[in-house]
Amino acid sequence: LSSKGCQQLRKKAGVHIPKMYDAQLRPSPSNPMESKFSFLYEDFAPSDGWYQQWLLHDIGECKAALSTFAKAHAFFWDGSSFWNDADAAKEFEAAVWQSGSYIQPKAQIGTCEIVAKEWATKRLKFQKELSSFDYWDDLGERLESVAEENGRLAHPFS
Numbered sequence: 001l002s003s004k005g006c007q008q009l010r011k012k013a014g015v016h017i018p019k020m021y022d023a024q025l026r027p028s029p030s031n032p033m034e035s036k037f038s039f040l041y042e043d044f045a046p047s048d049g050w051y052q053q054w055l056l057h058d059i060g061e062c063k064a065a066l067s068t069f070a071k072a073h074a075f076f077w078d079g080s081s082f083w084n085d086a087d088a089a090k091e092f093e094a095a096v097w098q099s100g101s102y103i104q105p106k107a108q109i110g111t112c113e114i115v116a117k118e119w120a121t122k123r124l125k126f127q128k129e130l131s132s133f134d135y136w137d138d139l140g141e142r143l144e145s146v147a148e149e150n151g152r153l154a155h156p157f158s
Helices: 004-013 059-076 086-095 115-130 139-154
Strands: 020-026 036-041
Touching: 004 059, 004 086, 115 139
Parallel strands: none
Antiparallel strands: 020 036
């Protein structure tokens, strides 16, 4: 959030995002789920005109929220003028995760290797619906044999 790209987002797109004063990043490349992050942001204080509320009250607030999200995403979209600034683009690409979640296969280390074991412990929950099918007994092994490759093929950030 302290990058050149975020500064441009504030200035050019008018998207109000908090300034980041400090970040402590402790990524764990060998086990991303163990990564730890801490951020200290500018306060959006009531004295500066900001307030918090629970949920959105009307269609106008909903449109304002969606418009802000759309502006923030569109500003960095492939082909936008942001990418004309090579330094900002390089900094941005180096700083942003390919995916802001842990659902990508490479962040789920070891999960594809335990599908059969997990099926063996959970299959009784599905007995009524699936036990009459031929694949009932070896479903876990069959899924495990294709899980990693299919996850890699299906996920854009693998």
